[in-house]
Amino acid sequence: MGKKEQNSKSSNDKKLEEKESNSVTTSSNGKIDTTVDEEAIEAASGMRHLSGWVRYLFMTIAVIGALYHLYILNFNPIDPWVFRSTHLVFGTVLGLMLYPGWRKASSKVHIVDWLLIIASIYIGYYIYANLNQLVFRFGVTPTDMDFYVALVGLLLVVELTRRTSGWVLPILALVFVGYVFAGPYLPGILNHNGYSLERFVTYVYGLDGVFGVTTDVSSKYIILFIIFGAFLQMSGVGQYFINVAFAIAGGLRGGPAKVAIFSSGLMGMINGTSAGNVVATGSLTIPLMKRTGYPPQFAAATEATASAGGQLLPPIMGAGAFLMAEITGIGYSEIIIAAIIPAVLYFTSVYFMVDFKALKSGMKGLSREQLPNVKAILKKAYLFVPVILLITLLVQGFSVIYAGTAGIIACFVLSLFSKETRMGLKSILEAFELGMKNAIQLISIVACAGIIVGVIALTGIGQRFSSLLLSIADNNMLIALIFAMVISIILGMGMPTTAAYAVAASAVAPGLINMGIDPLLAHMFVFYFAVISAITPPVALAAFAAAGITGTDPMKTGFQAFKLGLAAFIVPFMFFFSPELLLQSDSTVGIIIASITALVGVYLLSAAVQAWFLGKHAQWYSRIFLMVAALLFMLSSLYTDLVAIGIVLLVIVIQKFINKSDMIQKAA
Template sequence: MTEEEKKSILSDEKAKEMEQQAEVASTARDLKGIVKIAFVVIAVVGALFHLIVLNFYPIDPWLFRSIHLAFGAILALMLFKGSKKGTNRVSIIDWALILGIIFITAYIYMNLTTLLFRFGVMPTAMDSFVALLGLVIVFEITRRTSGWTLPILASVFIAYAFLGPYLPGILNHRGYSWDRFVTYIFGLDGVFGVTLDVSSKYILLFIIFGAFLQMSGVGRYFIDFSFSLAGGMRGGPAKVSVLSSGLMGMMNGTSAGNAVATGSLTIPLMRRVGYPGRFAAATEATASAGGQIMVPIMGAGAFIMAEITGIRYHEIIIAATIPALLYFLSVYFMVDFQAIKSGMRGLPRKELPSLKGVFKQAYLFIPIILLIGSLLSGYSVIRSGTVAIIACLIISWVTPDNKMGPKKVIEALVLGMKNTIQLLAVCATAGVIVGVIALTGVGQRFSSMLLGIADTNMLLALVFAMCISIILGMGMPTTAAYAVAASVVAPGLVSMGIPLLTAHMFVFYFAVMSAITPPVALAAYAAAGVAGTDPFKTGITAFKLGIAAFVVPYMFYYSPQLMMEGSGGGIALAVVTAAIGIYFLAAAVQGWFAKKEAGVIVRVLLIAAALCLINANLLFDAIAASIIIVAILYQKMIQKDKDDDISKKESIA
């Protein structure tokens, strides 16, 4: 074994430990014997089925999505217990539900042509029974994989479909019969709508890609690369957390999952160099949430955005690049200020992966480079993702320790399907909410309300839209949070005259930020579990660390140059002023400016300057510069007074 390999921060043993910790955090069963073999066979067949259909033999969309849901439901019912106290054996109820989803899929296959005309219009009694059974199974697998939040929210929306005739104002609608409603929601406008479409085509593909990255050693290289680059800096492990969570989180699909996976490594190291446990957990949570907005994959949210808006995928990732970098820059400033205040140092160079060894293995970035290159060259998302998967396989053959033979390929396919289960369930349940919104027209009514507020004050309308997006997203994975918020809030922003992509990016960012917004901050709670800290207090700290991310979306409207609109000079100026504004905001939050602790007055001045820099306008830039000059002079005056007081005390002594 070479010296570089010995110095790999993320050893195979550590990787296994991380996986075990993530497993313990869930209600997953430890499958054994014939059941485990069946699980592996079903997972491999499911993964290959999707790859073959997507690349070579397309089938009817409804049939494809129903088979996609069937594979996910069967695997979920086998893998996840009905409760934390449930036995390790697959229960009779689980087998009954598995037979139920198989029956539903067969029913859709055999009656496909007629169901297209019957569902939601003139359903039969059997149609209604199949739809109801399907909804029960979808809600159950979502509850097992993601908790009660999303099923309860979906149930509230279902109740609204029937209570609408009795509600006042914008919530009123004419109501629907049970048969028509349940078959509509379990059709192509609900469960099998745009969210499950994205899950079946894009999310599954890129989660399998992430599994191949992990099995081929590329995922481990990302973390080694982050450690070699930033581990030796002051407060190094925190900066490693920012880098590695961005690289790994964009393919993870959930902020909480990313926080557990990378946090089990970075949080103990952050505590070792002096960060308090709560700050360490909050840093990991904030960075993990940011992984959901990191290009080019953006935690699968970009795929849903492309489907909903009709905007080409590569246009979305180009527009999202600068905002994503600004987000991670803000988190970097936060942890750096904390390190300066606490006098922290990085890890010793001897404990870090060799820079020379890491750069020698730079070829491990090839799958990501190929993916980005293919997307920007105009190839389809499916073709680009498939090429990236094949690239991982080929790259693994260059590194003997990670060479992927048949066994590892099977493990990667199984891991990919296993990691897809939660997002698949979430997308199916989110489809229920999206379907109710479309059926009742409540989204259009919210749009009218936002438009009315905008007539009074555009900023107030944006703040209102932000609050709704965060509230709707609390307790939900990013993909579901965005899908719901995009149906309720985005149309209202568009009606206010905000460009389509800007409106959806605004909503998407705040859907992501709901993962670190108390009182229900999923990513912060997950990281707190790893660190052993108080979840709510960790959520408060994560909110503070990510505060700049609550400002960035407003820049989309006031500084459209940040989304690559306008001239090169205008874009460059907007990026520079936005970066400076984020620096001042981080300084205000952390109370550190001009190499000294900042008092209340200086903090207020810094916040004022940061807000002025939101707008890419030379007048506001000049005002911000004036405010900063005042802050610097005031800071020096306060320091001079302190120095004079110290001198007087010394002279008296």
């Protein structure tokens, strides 16, 4: 390495250290500043820094967009296609203004972007003005103008997705598009008769593709809860969650890592994107974890694992619950209730992982003087009301739209109780703007995922794939599940969770259902693996985002996150062998016993991964025994529980009498 390169590297290291030291500051009274670094979030996402009249134009469009969605959803429902198309127009206009088309672009909006913006607005107008005819023409007998409008619309969706989320999803969409025209030349189940370009383009840019179920969920639910999340942030409620997490867990051994689990889990539930949540909360929690003593790689992996897991957490599940309800027709309340125990198992496992790591390394928590004042926290306990209200309304059967809107209003009303959190007109407008800004990426990815869903519906490849899955597995449930797991993870690699699940639900879940698996179990299975694809190498988006904050090796961070989130790779298989974990049982006692033994299982799983049991380092053979016992405890069977107890007793004997070494060994 040359001297110039060394100096450059040294300079970069210094910048990274300065960034981290600025991310976690200590106030004059010695307390940790728990404010999330918004500039770091914008820098990491590659957004333009808008200024002048363009900045005000962006804010105006964003505020109008947010109010438009709330008005239509609550007061004046309109034709679904018109609503979804205007939803996409708002996302496209704002996205083209905010995200540059190439890496070295200036902060000024390029003339090409303005032309594309005009084109997107015209497409929205064309659908509105010709709605009655398009319903019958699109995908059947389109006119030349129909074709050109749909073609430009599809290209805009792909380009917007490329700008906001990178190349992975657009390339996957283009592969599916290629299949439409290559089908007549392919053998076996991949063969189909083929389609004309005009029919394909107008079909996919219609209600069975781009404007299908994915955009339906985005326009009705995702946008609503992203605005809700923005109000949580602007009203100080979101910051209060982080302060509560610090007050509860900050003083425990390895406290900042446990804070990351709580705060990132809560914010990830609402956020909707694993990588986005990593950047939002990781800029605060990761430097604190490093300061406490966690290795940078472990700190980054912990944040990535917690942020990804937030999308498994009811009642919002990063919008996954709404999408699952729309696709399956299963009641929303049934889905979130079924997801409770698996989510608890996941976060309990991650908690034990970081706790054992802290024990092994002799870490301590933050001092009480550095933590938020408990009395001040308790005085503001009313700030929990928006989330409690939201959950209560959802569980009681009120509509998702009603509950979400009530949560937004509650955020505003409660902010008025304190001078520190009070939202004036400026804050309200900024909250609406932030909501639409945060929604841009998700609007683009669900539209792009709609292309894939449209191709699957048009060609029937989903049903053929189901047949292939059945023939390969030869009706062997375990083999079918393993195939489904691998395919769901591969389809989800490099994609945000919502898009990953939408694709997996169309391509994988039908095959499992055809094998006789309950639809809820099948969709929950593929949803879990769509979520944890974000921490699965070789393309682990959440882990890569966290590695960018710490400056660690992305691949090694990905493997560390994979280890920490190992429970999420096991729990979905337990759905089928222990349906009690999804509350699919009439026996309350059976559900309680299955939950307790599963918790013991994840404890032993964490002990095996971290090589720490009964206050001592566990040798390789003890770790194998612990792993086997963990799997047996997760199965809902008295016989397997008894065998697991026997194995644990054996490990206890090994730890007490055979492995006498008390030497503390650090994790790899």
